[in-house]
Amino acid sequence: MSRADDIFQKLQEDGEAAIDQFIADFQSENLWLDFKRSADDGAGTKLHIRDRENLSRAISGFGNSDGGVIVWGVDCRRDPATGADVPHDKVMISNPQRFVSWLENVITSCTAPPHPAVEHIAFALPGSSKGFVATLISSSIHAPHQCIQPTFDARYYMRVGANFGVVPHAVLSGLFGRRPQPRLALKWFASSLQRNGDAVTLAATITLTNTGRSIARDLYLNLYAYPPGENCRVAFGQFSDRWESYQLSNMWQLISEEGFRLAPGANAPVGVFQLILRPPFTSNYVFEVSHGCEGAERRQSRTDIPPPDFSRIYTDALEVPTSAENIYRRILME
Numbered sequence: 001m002s003r004a005d006d007i008f009q010k011l012q013e014d015g016e017a018a019i020d021q022f023i024a025d026f027q028s029e030n031l032w033l034d035f036k037r038s039a040d041d042g043a044g045t046k047l048h049i050r051d052r053e054n055l056s057r058a059i060s061g062f063g064n065s066d067g068g069v070i071v072w073g074v075d076c077r078r079d080p081a082t083g084a085d086v087p088h089d090k091v092m093i094s095n096p097q098r099f100v101s102w103l104e105n106v107i108t109s110c111t112a113p114p115h116p117a118v119e120h121i122a123f124a125l126p127g128s129s130k131g132f133v134a135t136l137i138s139s140s141i142h143a144p145h146q147c148i149q150p151t152f153d154a155r156y157y158m159r160v161g162a163n164f165g166v167v168p169h170a171v172l173s174g175l176f177g178r179r180p181q182p183r184l185a186l187k188w189f190a191s192s193l194q195r196n197g198d199a200v201t202l203a204a205t206i207t208l209t210n211t212g213r214s215i216a217r218d219l220y221l222n223l224y225a226y227p228p229g230e231n232c233r234v235a236f237g238q239f240s241d242r243w244e245s246y247q248l249s250n251m252w253q254l255i256s257e258e259g260f261r262l263a264p265g266a267n268a269p270v271g272v273f274q275l276i277l278r279p280p281f282t283s284n285y286v287f288e289v290s291h292g293c294e295g296a297e298r299r300q301s302r303t304d305i306p307p308p309d310f311s312r313i314y315t316d317a318l319e320v321p322t323s324a325e326n327i328y329r330r331i332l333m334e
Contacts, residue, residue, distance in 0.1 A: 183212030
């Protein structure tokens with residue numbers, strides 16, 4: 001757990017008492033903590049533009065650094081004795097839950113790219129419509145994030161001491177310049193569609209393709225399939241011993257053997273997924289898959305088909321002359 005997570009958890013557990021302790025201890029702003037008084041104390045009809053700009057700088061600065069927490073509803077001023085920025089007074093926010101919704105509505109327009117992991121908590125005082133808000137901004141795997149509020153002055157920030165400092169291009173390039181990365185794409189190739197009485201059996205070959213610009217290592221694939229009825233079955237068989245596998249019920253986890261490498265543009269056949277269908281269909285058909293490799297972001301998708309929709313797919317597969325590709329596109333790639 002990071003230092004920012006620790007601070008956020010303390011605020012979740014203790015609420016106003018945590019803020020009182022920050023003030024009593026003269027807890028100065030630091031690499032992971034920032035205090036903000038709302039420009040209009042949340043009393044307007046939307047998020048004040050200055051609050052939006054402060055949020056944007058914080059998302060960029062904390063996201064490009066080690067993460068951090070903003071505590072909204074606290075007046076922070078410089079202490080003449082120490083020169084540190086410390087909290088002095090509580091200036092509570094009107095309707096903190098509404099303030100959280102305003103913050104959430106603008107997150108995607110604060111930075112480029114948007115930060116995917118920003119959390120908020122609101123805590124109102126008992127018997128009052130006022131309270132405080134805390135925002136957790138995690139260190140981002142998608143950094144660097146460019147602050148785009150205000151729109152005429154887009155910049156990159158990092159947390160430097162108790163402030164958000166503008167990052168020069170040379171520093172930014174050195175910090176976030178990356179070597180080319182591998183990127184895996186999951187591809188399905190329909191193998192067969194067989195009809196036998198009221199049973200339909202489909203099989204599809206699974207292949208991982210390196211669409212990135214560098215060699216991929218430690219490839220992995222996770223499959224989870226929940227059949228839509230008690231008369232249905234799912235199965236998976238791998239092609240070769242280059243994959244270490246683990247199976248539990250209807251879940252399969254595979255990782256490539258040590259030393260296996262996949263060049264850019266190359267394919268790695270993994271195995272065959274088989275689906276045997278026979279009515280009645282009484283539950284949702286769920287199929288979830290995730291895959292990736294060392295140095296690449298995990299990619300995942302999920303298909304969830306209710307019984308009535310699955311019955312129509314089954315009827316088409318049983319009665320309508322159609323290709324396995326068409327059926328698999330509806331079952332696995334919706």
